[in-house]
Amino acid sequence: MEEYDSEKKMEKENLGPRMDPPLGEPEGSLGWVLPNTAMKKKVLLMGKSGSGKTSMRSIIFANYIARDTRRLGATIDVEHSHVRFLGNLVLNLWDCGGQDIFMENYFTNQRDNIFQNVEVLIYVFDVESRELEKDMHYYQSCLEAILQNSPDAKIFCLVHKMDLVQEDQRDLIFKEREEDLRRLSRPLECSCFRTSIWDETLYKAWSSIVYHLIPNVQQLEMNLRNFAEIIEADEVLLFERSTFLVISHYQCKEQRDAHRFEKISNIIKQFKLSCSKLAASFQSMEVRNSNFAAFIDIFTSNTYVMVVMSDPSIPSAATMINIRNARKHFEKLERVDGPKQCLLMR
Amino acid sequence: MANVDDKHHLISEVDHEVHPGPMNIQFDSSDLRSKRPFYIEPTNIVNVNDVIQRVSDHASALNKRIHYYSRLSTPADTALIAPDHVVPAPEECYVYSPLGSAYKLKSYTEGYGKNTSLVTIFMIWNTMMGTSILSIPWGIKQAGFTTGMCIIMLMGLLTLYCCYRVVKSRDTIHSLNTTTWEYPDVCRYYFGSFGQWSSLLCSLVSLVGAMIVYWVLMSNFLFNTGKFIFNFVHHINDTDTILGANNSNLVICPSPGSGGHSDNDSMIFYANDTAVQQFEKWWNRSKTVPFYLIGLLLPLLNFKSPSFFSKFNILGTVSVLYLIFLVTLKSIQLGFHLEFHWFVPTEFFVPEIRFHFPQLTGVLTLAFFIHNCIITLLKNNKNQENNVRDLCIAYMLVTLTYLYIGVLVFASFPSPPLSKDCIEQNFLDNFPSGDILSFIARIFLLFQMMTVYPLLGYLARVQLLGHVFGDVYPSIFHVLIFNIIIVGAGVIMACFYPNIGGIIRYSGAACGLAFVFIYPSLIYMISLHREERLTWPKLIFHIFIIILGLANLIAQFFV
Numbered sequence: 043m044e045e046y047d048s049e050k051k052m053e054k055e056n057l058g059p060r061m062d063p064p065l066g067e068p069e070g071s072l073g074w075v076l077p078n079t080a081m082k083k084k085v086l087l088m089g090k091s092g093s094g095k096t097s098m099r100s101i102i103f104a105n106y107i108a109r110d111t112r113r114l115g116a117t118i119d120v121e122h123s124h125v126r127f128l129g130n131l132v133l134n135l136w137d138c139g140g141q142d143i144f145m146e147n148y149f150t151n152q153r154d155n156i157f158q159n160v161e162v163l164i165y166v167f168d169v170e171s172r173e174l175e176k177d178m179h180y181y182q183s184c185l186e187a188i189l190q191n192s193p194d195a196k197i198f199c200l201v202h203k204m205d206l207v208q209e210d211q212r213d214l215i216f217k218e219r220e221e222d223l224r225r226l227s228r229p230l231e232c233s234c235f236r237t238s239i240w241d242e243t244l245y246k247a248w249s250s251i252v253y254h255l256i257p258n259v260q261q262l263e264m265n266l267r268n269f270a271e272i273i274e275a276d277e278v279l280l281f282e283r284s285t286f287l288v289i290s291h292y293q294c295k296e297q298r299d300a301h302r303f304e305k306i307s308n309i310i311k312q313f314k315l316s317c318s319k320l321a322a323s324f325q326s327m328e329v330r331n332s333n334f335a336a337f338i339d340i341f342t343s344n345t346y347v348m349v350v351m352s353d354p355s356i357p358s359a360a361t362m363i364n365i366r367n368a369r370k371h372f373e374k375l376e377r378v379d380g381p382k383q384c385l386l387m388r
Numbered sequence: 389m390a391n392v393d394d395k396h397h398l399i400s401e402v403d404h405e406v407h408p409g410p411m412n413i414q415f416d417s418s419d420l421r422s423k424r425p426f427y428i429e430p431t432n433i434v435n436v437n438d439v440i441q442r443v444s445d446h447a448s449a450l451n452k453r454i455h456y457y458s459r460l461s462t463p464a465d466t467a468l469i470a471p472d473h474v475v476p477a478p479e480e481c482y483v484y485s486p487l488g489s490a491y492k493l494k495s496y497t498e499g500y501g502k503n504t505s506l507v508t509i510f511m512i513w514n515t516m517m518g519t520s521i522l523s524i525p526w527g528i529k530q531a532g533f534t535t536g537m538c539i540i541m542l543m544g545l546l547t548l549y550c551c552y553r554v555v556k557s558r559d560t561i562h563s564l565n566t567t568t569w570e571y572p573d574v575c576r577y578y579f580g581s582f583g584q585w586s587s588l589l590c591s592l593v594s595l596v597g598a599m600i601v602y603w604v605l606m607s608n609f610l611f612n613t614g615k616f617i618f619n620f621v622h623h624i625n626d627t628d629t630i631l632g633a634n635n636s637n638l639v640i641c642p643s644p645g646s647g648g649h650s651d652n653d654s655m656i657f658y659a660n661d662t663a664v665q666q667f668e669k670w671w672n673r674s675k676t677v678p679f680y681l682i683g684l685l686l687p688l689l690n691f692k693s694p695s696f697f698s699k700f701n702i703l704g705t706v707s708v709l710y711l712i713f714l715v716t717l718k719s720i721q722l723g724f725h726l727e728f729h730w731f732v733p734t735e736f737f738v739p740e741i742r743f744h745f746p747q748l749t750g751v752l753t754l755a756f757f758i759h760n761c762i763i764t765l766l767k768n769n770k771n772q773e774n775n776v777r778d779l780c781i782a783y784m785l786v787t788l789t790y791l792y793i794g795v796l797v798f799a800s801f802p803s804p805p806l807s808k809d810c811i812e813q814n815f816l817d818n819f820p821s822g823d824i825l826s827f828i829a830r831i832f833l834l835f836q837m838m839t840v841y842p843l844l845g846y847l848a849r850v851q852l853l854g855h856v857f858g859d860v861y862p863s864i865f866h867v868l869i870f871n872i873i874i875v876g877a878g879v880i881m882a883c884f885y886p887n888i889g890g891i892i893r894y895s896g897a898a899c900g901l902a903f904v905f906i907y908p909s910l911i912y913m914i915s916l917h918r919e920e921r922l923t924w925p926k927l928i929f930h931i932f933i934i935i936l937g938l939a940n941l942i943a944q945f946f947v
Contacts, residue, residue, distance in 0.1 A: 097468060100460050100461070100468075101456075101457065101468075104460070105460075205471075205473065206473075239457070239468075240453070240470065241450075242449060298445070299448075300445065301445050301446065301449035304452075305448070305452045308452045308455070309456075311456060312455065316459075
């Protein structure tokens, strides 16, 4: 319990910019980070029943979708997922606003439990919903709970199922919703995205969310650029391990395909699914032809790296040695940045 | 879930996890949408000059996405199946012959068609038949009767052989999957981008030529219809049958002594009647009527999708059948008037062999033209092994129809009072505007042409703008400019050179050169050469065909 209190204290002290590591902190203060039994920070994925959260989770995290997606009732129990997401985050999925009185009572009683230790709240709105007032009401009650229990949490709002809106009206409708949500969320700040599982917007929204959650992303990008220039790579990408969302990337020349991040992510996730059927796990991949060579490999404990070399004369072994050496450097980088600030912590 | 660090837990985790459907192949989904294939529609193929066709990034990403999502759920689960508005709709497929019909073809997703041989033969006949019928009697007149008949049969055989070569051209390519290919794709395979651009050019020439002919004919028919209605309302007995036969006003010779065309009937003298004079002034075949059509047709050309117009395809068949009926009736009324003079023209007859016969071959090149879409038409045949047989039967029927109409009109043309030289390029012009039967024919043809015109405009626009700008509808501005140019060309021709026979033979010889004569033969020779099976007789024969095509084109300018 003492560790828990000190954790809370640290929380209040470090409200400043998360970029600078606190001075004087001994390297790797593993003291107050407990092994697996530590209080894990949560990512809450909330929204009305049927707004698309389960499909979204399945797509982003490459899980097989639960059989009964056409549930008649709301999710009564929280869906835990043991996916390690950005270090020590656990994804919790909640349905908000069930019709059942029983459901509402349960929700109210368990509120503190649900909303404590929340790092990120992702709230999903169905753009086709006919009960806008009700949706906003539930959203606001969630915000109240967040304000009480985890005031530092980051709030993201996803206006989902945008493919059901006509193309020429999408911008307009999204702008309206965004203004409403911004207004309702005060004093908390929320970032809004419009998403659909049928185009690249979902992937981009989640990539932005991940990008916002990483405190030292500029530093990472600088190091990545140095790395890329040293090994003479065309492009270097850093992926989050479980979702293959692009955390940062460096490219030395204009690439043609703007959709390549999502495509690579989908290809690898599909491959991971196949691997898991054979009780194997994906570790690395090398793709080579006469024009280029690409290497995908485990990088740090929470990331994968993809290196694209357009000079096929450089032997694979050389690049792989370079990646191995860089790995050590980046792990050190993660650890140096202090256990609290850096979410990419072990 | 692939959780790398918990390796020692992995096996038990796998045991606990329920792995549904994808491994269970006995599972069958009642939702056909899960079986619907996703393919890249041709509009998304952005770069056709490379050996490998590149697909647009957007379509490629969607493909990957759908692929991945299908692995996440069971086939019974509809949550991650692509909805209709996301999966691209099957491409609209149009078949057309420039002077015949144009309509939307139903494409069968299973890859094979369900049409019986009879339906396929009828479809080929129906597509080829059209306004080229109107010029066949004139063509026979230009070539001479015997020569004309022989030429019709020989051209039919020649174009049939070239069509057969077109149908067989895909089989010569073994390395690629050619099931979705049409003839321009084969040309591109053999001749690279030159083949692609030249086939595009020829296709455009045929389409624009056809649209100009349509404009001229529509002005003509509209003029005659208006005149008929005016005369009917004002009870004017049309006196322009001064040159008609005795009492029967069945056939007229609009311009005596020459094959030319008098535009505005200025030789007819009426009593001083201001109403009639006003009408004459405002309703003139070449000065005003072509412009009235602009208001009617230019808006129709700007539609994004002309599938509405393809529903009127039946009008084409009805018009042709009515023309056959009309010709039969008239020839019964008029009787036969044939005399055979072999080399010397007489006052009323033309010689059997004339040096103007290339004009007929030029017209026939466009009349027998279906090489651009024959592959698509035959694809829907249920019994593919009968393709060649059905093609031959269809060509035979087309030849018979042309012979029937041409010979009957030519033979029944009342020669003692009128010269055979009077046969007009559009044989309906030989009937006075007061004749009710030809009035009905003109109405039918007018409506049919008004529905085919926007379709041809759409096809020309799709081909040109699609290849030049990469987008079939870049902006209303581009489309409007394109339409104005085409309509302008039609109006200019209708005003200054309304000789449809001339327009047909020039455009026919030009576009037929590539599609009918050169490419089929050349591709056949190249494929044989690659397989080392090219023999001297075949080489000489096919080079001869190519020379014939060239001669056809060159001769148009000299006779």
